[in-house]
Amino acid sequence: MRRNSDGQWLWGLLAGPGTTWLLLLFALPFYGLACMAFGEIDPIFRNAVPAWNPLDWQFENFGDVMHEILFGSQRRVFVRTILYVASAVVLSFLVGYPVAYYLARHAGRWRGLLLALMILPFWVNYLMRMLAWVNLLQVDGWATRAFSAFGLQYNWLDGKAITVVLGLVYGYVPFLVLPLYASLERLDVRLLEAARDLGARPGHAFRMVTMPLSRPGMMAAGVIIALPMFGDYYTNDMLSRSPRTEMIGNQVDFYINGTSQPQKGAVLVLVLSAMLVVFMSYYLVSTMRMQRELQA
Amino acid sequence: MTARHEFNRRRFLQGSAAVAGGLMLPASILSACGDDGGSGAALKLARPDKPVTLPTVGDAIANGLSHEGGTLQILNYVDYLNPDVLARFEETYGVKTAVTTYDTEEIALNKLRSGAYQPDLILGLTESVLPRLVAADLLQPLNKSYLSNFNNVIAGLRDPYYDLGAQYTVPYIIYSTGIGYRTDMDVDTSYFDSGNGWDILWDPAYSGRLGILDSYRDVIGSVLHRNGADINTGDQKVLDTVLADLQAMTAATNPKIDILAYTEIPAGTRVVNQCWSGDMLLGVWYLPEDAGWDVLGYWQPDDMVTGNDLFCVTSKSSRPVLAHEFINFFLDVDNALENFGWTGYQPALEALPASTLIEWEYVPAGLENALITPEQYAAGNRGVALEPEVDARWTDVWAAFTAG
Numbered sequence: 001m002r003r004n005s006d007g008q009w010l011w012g013l014l015a016g017p018g019t020t021w022l023l024l025l026f027a028l029p030f031y032g033l034a035c036m037a038f039g040e041i042d043p044i045f046r047n048a049v050p051a052w053n054p055l056d057w058q059f060e061n062f063g064d065v066m067h068e069i070l071f072g073s074q075r076r077v078f079v080r081t082i083l084y085v086a087s088a089v090v091l092s093f094l095v096g097y098p099v100a101y102y103l104a105r106h107a108g109r110w111r112g113l114l115l116a117l118m119i120l121p122f123w124v125n126y127l128m129r130m131l132a133w134v135n136l137l138q139v140d141g142w143a144t145r146a147f148s149a150f151g152l153q154y155n156w157l158d159g160k161a162i163t164v165v166l167g168l169v170y171g172y173v174p175f176l177v178l179p180l181y182a183s184l185e186r187l188d189v190r191l192l193e194a195a196r197d198l199g200a201r202p203g204h205a206f207r208m209v210t211m212p213l214s215r216p217g218m219m220a221a222g223v224i225i226a227l228p229m230f231g232d233y234y235t236n237d238m239l240s241r242s243p244r245t246e247m248i249g250n251q252v253d254f255y256i257n258g259t260s261q262p263q264k265g266a267v268l269v270l271v272l273s274a275m276l277v278v279f280m281s282y283y284l285v286s287t288m289r290m291q292r293e294l295q296a
Numbered sequence: 297m298t299a300r301h302e303f304n305r306r307r308f309l310q311g312s313a314a315v316a317g318g319l320m321l322p323a324s325i326l327s328a329c330g331d332d333g334g335s336g337a338a339l340k341l342a343r344p345d346k347p348v349t350l351p352t353v354g355d356a357i358a359n360g361l362s363h364e365g366g367t368l369q370i371l372n373y374v375d376y377l378n379p380d381v382l383a384r385f386e387e388t389y390g391v392k393t394a395v396t397t398y399d400t401e402e403i404a405l406n407k408l409r410s411g412a413y414q415p416d417l418i419l420g421l422t423e424s425v426l427p428r429l430v431a432a433d434l435l436q437p438l439n440k441s442y443l444s445n446f447n448n449v450i451a452g453l454r455d456p457y458y459d460l461g462a463q464y465t466v467p468y469i470i471y472s473t474g475i476g477y478r479t480d481m482d483v484d485t486s487y488f489d490s491g492n493g494w495d496i497l498w499d500p501a502y503s504g505r506l507g508i509l510d511s512y513r514d515v516i517g518s519v520l521h522r523n524g525a526d527i528n529t530g531d532q533k534v535l536d537t538v539l540a541d542l543q544a545m546t547a548a549t550n551p552k553i554d555i556l557a558y559t560e561i562p563a564g565t566r567v568v569n570q571c572w573s574g575d576m577l578l579g580v581w582y583l584p585e586d587a588g589w590d591v592l593g594y595w596q597p598d599d600m601v602t603g604n605d606l607f608c609v610t611s612k613s614s615r616p617v618l619a620h621e622f623i624n625f626f627l628d629v630d631n632a633l634e635n636f637g638w639t640g641y642q643p644a645l646e647a648l649p650a651s652t653l654i655e656w657e658y659v660p661a662g663l664e665n666a667l668i669t670p671e672q673y674a675a676g677n678r679g680v681a682l683e684p685e686v687d688a689r690w691t692d693v694w695a696a697f698t699a700g
Contacts, residue, residue: 044339045428046684047406073699080700139565157565158504159550241510241554243546243700251695258400258512259691260684 030273037062037266046260065267074251074268078275081247084161085229088168089222095169096176096221101210103177104184115181121174130167130238137163137239159242167235172225179224183217184210216290223283230276248272339427341681347457350430350464354611356439363618367392370622371404371415378638385625391618401425408434408610416613417622419468420605423458424513424681426465429608435464436611442620445627450646450670453604458680465606466623467644469574469636470668472676473514473603474596476561476571476579479662483567488595494522496568498541500548507552507560507569508545512694515542517601517679518570527601527677530686535693542697553698558582558640561592573666577659578640589660602668602676604644633658642667 035050038057042049051057068074099118107114121129136143137156147154156163187210195205233249248268255265342348370377374397382393396413398404401421407413409432421429429435440446443466446454453467475493477483487496497508508515517527519538529535545551552560557571562582569575576594583591607626609619625631632643637658642648650667653659659667668676682690 041684043684044431045405045409046402046687047409073696077699138563140563155504159552241552242550243553243698244550246698246700251699254695254698255691257403260402260687261691264695 033266033269037263037270039263041260041263048262048266061261061263062267062270065264065271069271077246077248077251080161080245081230081249084165084168084245084247085226087165088172088229089226091165091169092173092176092225093218093222096173096180097218100177100180100184103181104187118174118177118181126171127234127238129171130235133167133170134238157239159240159244161240161245163239164236164245164247167239168229168232171232171235172229175228176221176225179221180214180217183214183220187213213294216287219283219287219290223280226279227276230272339431339681341427341683342423342458343680344457344678347460348427349460350427352437352463353430353433354436356437357442357616357620359439359441361617363389363391363621364615365391365618366615367394368417368615368618368622369413369415370395370417370419371407371413372397372419373399376420376639376641378635380638381626381631381635384631385622388625389618389621393622405429405432408432414612414614415610416615417619418606418608418610421608422603422605423456423465424679426458426606426608427681430464433611435608436613436616437463438466438609438623439620442617443624443627445624445629448627448629448632448645448647450644450673452670452674453644465608466627467604468607468626469639469641470602470604470644470673471641472573472596472600472666472668472672473509473518473679474571474573474594474600474666476557476569476576477593477595478561478564478567478591479593480591481564481567483593485593491598492522493595493597494518497551497570498545498548499568502568503549505565505567506549507554507557507566507571509557509570509572510553510555512690513679514572514601515570516690516693521597521601521677528680528682528686530683530689532689535689539693539696542693546697546700562587572641573668574639574641576663576666577636577642580660580663581640590662592660592663594663594666596665600668600672600676601679602673603679604673605641646670 032050035052035057036048038054038059038061039051040049040058041047065074069078103111103114103118133143134157135141138144139155139157144154144156191209191213192205195209196202200208231249231252233247233253236245236247236250237253252265252268252272255268256262259265340348368391370393372395377395382395385391386393396415398407398420401424404418404421405425405428408415408418408429440462446462446466449467450470453470454462456462456465456467459465475488475496477485477496479485484496484499484501487493487499496502497506516535516538519541520527520529520534523534523537523541525531525534552566555571555575557566557569558575558579559582560566561569561571561576562579562584571594573594573596576592579592580589583589607623609616609623613619626635626643627645629645629647632645633648633656636643636648636653642653650659650664650669653667654661654664
């Protein structure tokens with residue numbers, strides 16, 4: 001009993017660095033962000049003056065921004081961002097799931113090499129990869145010329161939503177494949193064999209066994225790519241930069257970096273975070289439910 | 297200019313912490329405009345018809361000092377100094393230079409106020425941020441005895457309305473805001489002949505091949521100019537009209553918003569782009585090898601919107617003498633000319649008239665109107681520093697426009 005108690009103390013201690021890390025680099029900055037959002041603007045220097053005491057918080061800016069989100073121009077930006085991210089996540093699954101499945105189930109001795117190739121894009125900075133696409137897709141770029149050879153004339157870089165969505169897919173799909181691969185690779189083969197033995201065709205076995213069992217991995221992979229996509233602004237900056245493709249991240253970037261109203265950018269971040277908390281809560285609840293179902 | 301490049305994230309909490317600490321403001325620079333005298337206090341903002349003498353904060357360096365040596369820390373926009381001229385400065389004075397860049401004036405101001413980085417010299421800021429720099433005690437008065445080349449500056453900027461007596465500033469470059477275009481790609485130049493060339497930005501014929509500056513100050517200012525309104529207005533109704541016009545522009549031409557006219561027009565990916573005059577002068581060097589210089593054109597209104605960027609020495613500079621020597625070095629005609637050949641932005645020097653720059657083939661004859669004469673500069677409109685509440689209205693218009 002005493003040994004058990006000591007063990008718990010040790011485990012608690014081991015959680016210390018992570019907890020400290022979270023407090024210092026997440027909770028504290030997030031509180032600072034809230035203080036900035038509900039603070040004032042210095043009338044001379046036009047910087048945010050954070051209100052560190054919550055009793056001093058002012059909600060006028062928050063109200064203005066919420067009004068814009070619900071009834072004004074920011075609503076278009078929020079709806080557009082949600083649509084872009086949803087489209088990009090779906091496309092990422094269409095591209096990434098077969099790849100992860102192949103790597104986990106059929107790659108055999110090539111698995112290590114193929115995994116390494118999958119990770120290869122991580123070696124190159126995201127911005128560099130997007131810049132490469134700018135070169136490929138510009139009017140005289142190789143990709144555009146290749147499309148032209150097949151009679152497809154298309155200006156990808158003149159502010160099109162499809163270019164931004166495909167850019168998001170390209171940028172984030174490796175982050176989806178890895179957790180999916182880990183999930184599929186751990187899948188108990190005997191369950192699939194049992195399904196086959198009971199007469200299930202391969203497609204049926206996939207739908208009834210593989211897909212349900214990989215759902216936790218899919219959820220995790222979806223969350224991993226969706227969260228950064230919601231805050232992404234540089235993909236749109238580089239591949240479009242048109243008012244028709246503006247995302248939330250671009251508005252945050254503008255308000256915080258380029259104006260004397262940084263508190264509005266901070267409010268946008270808070271609202272976006274609240275929105276993501278809803279998604280995260282759904283993910284956590286779903287994951288717990290799935291675990292309970294699997295255990296049952 | 298108010299923006300030069302994108303994509304860097306700002307560590308905004310860093311700036312905020314400094315702001316929370318607060319700064320003591322020299323009382324002389326504040327003029328009460330509200331009853332409370334606290335948050336209602338405001339800076340005196342200069343206008344061409346209401347010039348401002350900035351308060352003297354601190355002392356200028358003494359005469360006759362030798363430079364300090366070591367490394368001169370420079371805060372500047374990216375690609376805004378010719379590395380060859382910089383190297384020659386280092387060689388001439390036996391020193392080193394270290395350039396740190398910024399993207400927007402707000403970022404530069406925060407960087408300076410946080411105290412985390414203390415450059416000796418700042419390049420590229422405009423008059424719009426100048427009163428705040430002085431109020432924060434971030435600049436030191438200049439000692440003109442070190443600036444023997446100061447008389448090379450165009451006459452209208454030796455005693456500018458935003459800094460009477462040029463106490464803190466020396467102009468670095470001058471520019472106008474206009475429209476760059478391709479002369480060989482069926483651009484309808486009758487828009488420019490009509491006198492209101494801004495209208496071309498609404499022509500659907502150029503949809504997908506048209507861009508505007510990623511600078512709310514320049515874009516809204518240009519639309520106001522097109523509409524015949526005051527280009528510094530704070531009138532909400534007028535600004536609402538501007539927003540409607542900008543949204544109509546999106547519907548008609550889906551403009552790209554960036555500051556890449558100097559590469560995109562030479563590459564032919566855009567045929568029309570609102571830009572700064574320097575973009576077209578620089579764009580000459582980005583043309584494909586088989587393209588002639590005459591494919592680039594530039595239009596600016598007769599009562600052009602002009603501006604200038606500044607040299608300033610910081611109050612906490614550890615090498616103020618060297619910083620003065622640097623400014624003087626870049627006011628030298630030969631050095632300024634070589635710097636211009638690389639940056640593309642016109643030096644604010646009287647001794648470099650348009651005819652000389654064309655004769656010496658620094659500028660193609662077809663781009664003569666991208667050069668600004670001292671007379672044009674004197675007669676041009678100015679995008680001046682805006683009051684905080686007006687600036688907030690402008691940024692809200694811009695945010696609503698870019699929201700699509």
